[in-house]
Amino acid sequence: MKVLVFGGAGYIGSHVCKYLAQRGHEITVFDNLSTGHAEAVRWGNLVQQDILNPDAIEDCFRQHGPFDLVMHFCAKSLVGESVTSPEIYYRNNVVGTMNILDAMLATSHQRIIFSSTAAVYGNPQQSLIDEQHPRSPINPYGQSKKMVEEMLLDYANAHGLDSVSLRYFNACGADPEADIGESHQPETHLIPNVLKSLVNPSQNVLKIFGDQYPTADGTCIRDYIHVNDLAQAHLLAGEFLFNRSGAFAFNLGNGSGFSVMDVVKAASQVTGRHIDYQIEAPRAGDPPILVANAHQAQQQLGWKAEYTSLEAIIETAWRWHQNENF
Numbered sequence: 001m002k003v004l005v006f007g008g009a010g011y012i013g014s015h016v017c018k019y020l021a022q023r024g025h026e027i028t029v030f031d032n033l034s035t036g037h038a039e040a041v042r043w044g045n046l047v048q049q050d051i052l053n054p055d056a057i058e059d060c061f062r063q064h065g066p067f068d069l070v071m072h073f074c075a076k077s078l079v080g081e082s083v084t085s086p087e088i089y090y091r092n093n094v095v096g097t098m099n100i101l102d103a104m105l106a107t108s109h110q111r112i113i114f115s116s117t118a119a120v121y122g123n124p125q126q127s128l129i130d131e132q133h134p135r136s137p138i139n140p141y142g143q144s145k146k147m148v149e150e151m152l153l154d155y156a157n158a159h160g161l162d163s164v165s166l167r168y169f170n171a172c173g174a175d176p177e178a179d180i181g182e183s184h185q186p187e188t189h190l191i192p193n194v195l196k197s198l199v200n201p202s203q204n205v206l207k208i209f210g211d212q213y214p215t216a217d218g219t220c221i222r223d224y225i226h227v228n229d230l231a232q233a234h235l236l237a238g239e240f241l242f243n244r245s246g247a248f249a250f251n252l253g254n255g256s257g258f259s260v261m262d263v264v265k266a267a268s269q270v271t272g273r274h275i276d277y278q279i280e281a282p283r284a285g286d287p288p289i290l291v292a293n294a295h296q297a298q299q300q301l302g303w304k305a306e307y308t309s310l311e312a313i314i315e316t317a318w319r320w321h322q323n324e325n326f
C-alpha cells in the first residue's frame with residue numbers, strides 16, 4: 001500500500017511508519033514538526049507542512065499520491081493546556097482534521113484511520129470501558145476528538161468516506177531496536193517520566209499525582225498498551241477498510257489495569273534501580289481507573305496485543321531512554 005501518514009514524525013506515528021515499512025508499504029509523512037522530530041522520519045519522505053494549510057494538504061495528495069490509505073496522528077494532546085487554551089485544540093484537532101477530510105474528497109481519497117483516545121469517554125461509569133460507554137469528555141482535548149469522530153460519521157454518510165477511529169488507552173513503550181521512542185517536551189506521560197528520573201535524577205524528580213484514590217494502593221489505574229501493538233492495529237484497521245464501508249471505532253488497550261505504583265515497581269525491577277519519588281496533589285481531570293474492553297478490535301480486526309506485561313513494555317522504553325538521541 002501507499003500510505004500518507006499525517007503526524008508521522010511524532011511518537012506513535014513514527015512507530016507505525018517503521019512497522020508499515022518493515023512490511024513493504026510505502027510511506028509519505030506530512031508533519032509540521034511542532035512536537036515531532038525530523039530524526040524520527042526514516043521510513044519515507046517528509047513533507048514539512050501544516051494541516052492548518054488546506055492548499056499544502058491538497059498539494060501533497062496530488063504530488064505524492066494517489067494513496068491507498070491515510071493515517072492521521074496530528075494533534076495537540078496536553079489535557080491541561082486544552083483546558084486553558086481550548087481554541088488551540090479546536091483549531092488544530094478539529095479544523096485541521098476537516099482540512100484533511102476535505103482534501104481527501106477533492107482528490108478522491110477514501111480511507112482514513114484516525115487517532116482517537118480513551119479521553120472521549122470522560123469519567124468512566126464502569127471499570128471496563130467498551131465502545132458503547134457514553135462519550136462525555138471532561139476536557140476540550142477529549143471533546144475535540146469526539147467532534148472528529150462525529151465528523152467522520154457524517155462524512156461517511158454524506159460522502160462515502162470510510163474511517164476507523166482507534167481509541168487508544170495509554171500508549172507506551174518504544175521500538176524494540178531503540179531506533180525511535182517517546183520524546184516529548186514537556187513530557188507528561190508516566191513511564192517516560194519514571195525512566196527519565198533514573199537517567200537524569202538531578203533534572204527529573206518523579207512526581208506521583210495523588211495517592212488517595214479509591215484503588216488498592218491509592219494511585220490511579222491505567223491500561224498501558226505498547227506502541228507496536230497500536231501499530232499492528234493500524235495496519236489491520238487499514239485492511240479492514242478495504243472490505244467495509246462506514247465510520248467505525250475501536251478501543252485499543254490490554255484490558256488490564258496497573259496502578260502508578262505498579263509502574264514504579266515494574267520499572268525498578270527492569271532497571272535494577274531504586275526509584276525515588278514525591279507524592280504531589282492529584283492532577284486535575286485524572287479519573288481513578290481507566291481500563292479498556294478491547295474485544296471488538298480483537299474480534300473484528302483480528303488484533304492481539306503482544307506486549308501484555310508491564311515489564312516487557314518498560315524494557316523497550318528503558319532501552320530507548322538510556323540512549324535517547326532526539
Ligand SMILES: NC(=O)c1ccc[n+]([C@@H]2O[C@H](COP(=O)([O-])OP(=O)(O)OC[C@H]3O[C@@H](n4cnc5c(N)ncnc54)[C@H](O)[C@@H]3O)[C@@H](O)[C@H]2O)c1
Binds near residue numbers: 011
Ligand atoms: N500518547 C498517548 O498516550 C495517546 C493516547 C491516546 C491518543 N493519542 C493520540 O495519538 C496521536 C499521536 O500521539 P503522540 O503521542 O504520538 O503525539 P505526538 O505529539 O508525538 O505526535 C503528533 C505529531 O503530529 C504533528 N502535528 C501536530 N499538529 C500538526 C499540524 N497542525 N500540522 C502538521 N503536523 C502536526 C506533530 O509535529 C507530531 O509529529 C494524537 O492524535 C494523540 O491525540 C495519544
Ligand SMILES: O=c1ccn([C@@H]2O[C@H](COP(=O)(O)OP(=O)(O)O[C@H]3O[C@H](CO)[C@H](O)[C@H](O)[C@H]3O)[C@@H](O)[C@H]2O)c(=O)[nH]1
Binds near residue numbers: 118119
Ligand atoms: O509524571 C507523572 C505522569 C503521570 N502520572 C500519573 O500516571 C497516570 C497516567 O498518566 P499519563 O499522563 O501517562 O496518561 P493519562 O492517563 O493521563 O493520559 C493518556 O491516556 C488518556 C486516555 O486514557 C489520553 O488519551 C491522553 O491523551 C493520554 O496522554 C495518571 O494517573 C497520572 O496522574 C504521575 O503520577 N506522574
